[in-house]
Amino acid sequence: MTVVDSSTLSRAVAGAPDAQAEVLREVGPHVASLVRRLGEPGQRDDDTHEIFAHLLHVLPRFKPDGAAKLTTWAFTVAHRFLLMRKRKPRAPLVALEGGLSVPDPKAGPDESAHGRQLAGRFEAALARLSAEQRRAFVLTQLHHQSLEAVAEVEGVAVGTIKSRVHRARAELVLALGDALDRPGGEGGSHGIG
Amino acid sequence: MVSADDVERLSRLLAGDLSAAEEAALRGELSQRPALEQALARLKALDAMTASFAPAPRDVALAEQAAQRLAPPLPRVAWRPVAAAAVLAAALAASVTAWVMSSEAPAPVAAPAPVVSEAPAPVTPLASEQRASPALIRTALGQLELLDGAQVTPLSSGVFRLEHGNVLAQGRISIEVEGHRIDVDGKVLIATEPEKAQPHVTAPMNRQLLAGTAVVLFVMQGNARATEPAFEVKNARPNVALDRVPKPAEMLSLKEMNDAVAPHSEAIGGCFAQALKANPRLQGKVTLLLTLKSDGKKSRLTEGTVAGDYSLQNPFVASCVLEQLGAVEFPAPRGADEVQVAYPLEFQPRGTGTWVALPDDGVERKVAMTARPERVDVELGDAPQTLPGAKVTVVEFSEHGCSFCLKGAQLLSTLRHLYRDRVNFVFKHHPLPSEPRSDEAARAMVAAHRLGRFWEFHDELFKSPNVPLETAARVARLDVLAFNRLRASDEVKQAVERDVAQAQALESRGVPSYFVNGREVVGLQPTELRKLIDAELAAAKNR
Numbered sequence: 001m002t003v004v005d006s007s008t009l010s011r012a013v014a015g016a017p018d019a020q021a022e023v024l025r026e027v028g029p030h031v032a033s034l035v036r037r038l039g040e041p042g043q044r045d046d047d048t049h050e051i052f053a054h055l056l057h058v059l060p061r062f063k064p065d066g067a068a069k070l071t072t073w074a075f076t077v078a079h080r081f082l083l084m085r086k087r088k089p090r091a092p093l094v095a096l097e098g099g100l101s102v103p104d105p106k107a108g109p110d111e112s113a114h115g116r117q118l119a120g121r122f123e124a125a126l127a128r129l130s131a132e133q134r135r136a137f138v139l140t141q142l143h144h145q146s147l148e149a150v151a152e153v154e155g156v157a158v159g160t161i162k163s164r165v166h167r168a169r170a171e172l173v174l175a176l177g178d179a180l181d182r183p184g185g186e187g188g189s190h191g192i193g
Numbered sequence: 194m195v196s197a198d199d200v201e202r203l204s205r206l207l208a209g210d211l212s213a214a215e216e217a218a219l220r221g222e223l224s225q226r227p228a229l230e231q232a233l234a235r236l237k238a239l240d241a242m243t244a245s246f247a248p249a250p251r252d253v254a255l256a257e258q259a260a261q262r263l264a265p266p267l268p269r270v271a272w273r274p275v276a277a278a279a280v281l282a283a284a285l286a287a288s289v290t291a292w293v294m295s296s297e298a299p300a301p302v303a304a305p306a307p308v309v310s311e312a313p314a315p316v317t318p319l320a321s322e323q324r325a326s327p328a329l330i331r332t333a334l335g336q337l338e339l340l341d342g343a344q345v346t347p348l349s350s351g352v353f354r355l356e357h358g359n360v361l362a363q364g365r366i367s368i369e370v371e372g373h374r375i376d377v378d379g380k381v382l383i384a385t386e387p388e389k390a391q392p393h394v395t396a397p398m399n400r401q402l403l404a405g406t407a408v409v410l411f412v413m414q415g416n417a418r419a420t421e422p423a424f425e426v427k428n429a430r431p432n433v434a435l436d437r438v439p440k441p442a443e444m445l446s447l448k449e450m451n452d453a454v455a456p457h458s459e460a461i462g463g464c465f466a467q468a469l470k471a472n473p474r475l476q477g478k479v480t481l482l483l484t485l486k487s488d489g490k491k492s493r494l495t496e497g498t499v500a501g502d503y504s505l506q507n508p509f510v511a512s513c514v515l516e517q518l519g520a521v522e523f524p525a526p527r528g529a530d531e532v533q534v535a536y537p538l539e540f541q542p543r544g545t546g547t548w549v550a551l552p553d554d555g556v557e558r559k560v561a562m563t564a565r566p567e568r569v570d571v572e573l574g575d576a577p578q579t580l581p582g583a584k585v586t587v588v589e590f591s592e593h594g595c596s597f598c599l600k601g602a603q604l605l606s607t608l609r610h611l612y613r614d615r616v617n618f619v620f621k622h623h624p625l626p627s628e629p630r631s632d633e634a635a636r637a638m639v640a641a642h643r644l645g646r647f648w649e650f651h652d653e654l655f656k657s658p659n660v661p662l663e664t665a666a667r668v669a670r671l672d673v674l675a676f677n678r679l680r681a682s683d684e685v686k687q688a689v690e691r692d693v694a695q696a697q698a699l700e701s702r703g704v705p706s707y708f709v710n711g712r713e714v715v716g717l718q719p720t721e722l723r724k725l726i727d728a729e730l731a732a733a734k735n736r
């Protein structure tokens with residue numbers, strides 16, 4: 001994916017529709033996948049579009065030369081937006097097709113089938129986490145947002161987010177069980193520190 | 194048993210969040226409890242999985258949808274007001290990077306930045322030496338005053354091309370300059386040498402802003418409208434000192450671009466043909482912004498994107514075309530190491546083929562056609578057939594596994610019933626390489642065919658995506674032993690491979706796809722399919 005260059009970004013901040021479209025192409029997919037995991041069931045597409053609109057509305061507040069990267073800023077906005085949503089208690093989420101990600105083209109047929117299956121189970125397990133744990137896990141582990149940024153939006157201490165992430169990881173490992181044992185699952189660890 | 198607390202401690206261990214004492218204790222435990230070791234491996238596997246996360250295609254599609262709504266295709270009107278009629282005096286200059294005064298599409302963001310907008314900028318009495326030789330061209334509706342040694346070429350009634358220099362246009366008159374056409378209705382100074390234009394206007398010019406601009410309009414009265422040139426050098430990184438920046442038209446001409454692209458136009462048309470299969474109504478224009486980097490002798494595409502003014506609503510085509518252009522050797526732009534050009538392409542379906550038009554450069558070019566014969570021969574071989582010898586044959590290429598194939602099978606069973614005494618339905622295998630089960634199912638279907646109960650087995654199999662093959666075989670009353678022996682045989686495997694090779698030779702790239710007397714329908718399109726069958730039946734009746 002191309003990274004939005006600074007002149008496009010400035011024009012987007014100034015309200016140029018084509019530049020804003022570029023920004024959406026850049027951050028939109030990540031925001032959409034965030035909403036798919038953290039949003040309310042049945043509302044996700046609506047929420048996504050609403051958040052897109054909101055993002056563009058507040059885009060003039062983004063400082064292209066500031067410290068925050070565009071994606072980080074977009075995640076913070078989306079995260080806040082989702083937190084403000086006080087909807088009726090959620091029903092358990094169901095895993096949808098589309099899964100975790102596109103299958104790795106390098107993987108053999110068997111591995112890719114396994115990957116899809118694992119992705120489905122992963123989504124289901126993720127949906128069963130508490131909302132707090134899920135937010136912490138999804139933002140820090142899937143979208144690589146910093147603990148500090150997430151803690152700030154959640155309004156809790158960094159340590160609290162850390163605990164939630166550790167707990168979420170533990171729950172997921174237990175829920176996925178031997179599905180994680182297959183080849184291809186081994187690999188480096190990036191921790192959460 | 195490993196508890197959530199245990200795994201949480203492991204998670205903290207991996208993150209380095211444990212104290213030295215806690216860590217030592219946990220490592221001791223790890224060596225004692227294999228289950229804990231296993232949980233640690235799983236935790237690492239979870240990390241590996243989440244580290245490589247990418248947004249799913251549907252997320253990308255959602256964002257693309259929103260982005261497309263934001264930057265809708267430009268209206269077909271090509272005019273753009275350069276200055277509103279109400280503004281009596283507005284001096285406009287092109288932005289430095291844009292070279293020419295056109296802006297990025299779409300409106301309403303206009304790149305031309307007003308240099309002076311409040312102070313009226315009437316033309317001063319011309320300096321004496323300039324007054325000595327002003328050439329004045331009168332037209333029916335206006336006049337053109339040539340300043341500063343300007344040179345113009347009349348093109349048609351009321352239309353002139355400004356070759357160089359500055360002109361003062363009054364009344365209704367049109368000037369072509371640097372690929373733009375400027376329609377004047379009022380009084381406008383058009384300058385290709387803005388540094389010489391200063392004596393003609395009272396307002397001070399922003400020299401910095403003017404540096405490197407190709408055309409400057411000073412609108413003194415009324416308004417001027419400029420068209421976007423189809424092809425345009427938008428940005429460039431010059432390789433010469435800035436005091437003599439080459440003009441865009443000198444850097445790279447449209448003809449040179451077209452000459453480079455033309456040999457590849459069939460491949461480009463192929464991109465469109467591919468997309469057309471899924472959406473037969475697809476057509477339109479797309480302007481590509483190509484960044485070409487020169488090595489002194491030739492240039493290559495280093496980056497490409499789509500400008501906002503597209504009417505071809507299909508991102509696949511653009512990305513495929515950009516991929517094709519990656520192979521093109523472009524001429525090296527003169528005086529620049531790197532240029533960005535706007536290059537428009539137009540796509541239209543033509544009969545059974547596609548048509549791609551390169552931007553018009555005045556050269557008679559054969560438009561590229563990627564023709565696909567309306568009918569292709571589909572060899573039936575020993576594939577299962579419902580009514581051999583019928584005048585209309587529908588060959589389905591499908592596989593067991595994709596959700597549309599399952600729906601396709603239901604559709605086909607309805608059609609088989611509906612046209613049972615008129616149409617021959619034939620099934621061919623096109624299993625997806627990424628689906629191991631799909632290949633197994635294909636072999637099972639061939640085995641069932643060898644045992645003479647293809648359709649029974651097919652119908653049973655396609656009832657559900659997960660039905661075990663043997664169960665389906667039993668329900669279809671197949672000899673399970675023979676069935677198992679056959680589907681493991683090389684002969685059956687080769688039969689499937691023959692079908693796959695045939696599908697590839699027919700360039701059928703999706704499942705399910707159908708050939709109605711050789712005319713292809715890709716994907717599950719029940720209405721389209723029925724229309725074709727009815728048309729073929731009607732044609733057969735008249736024969």
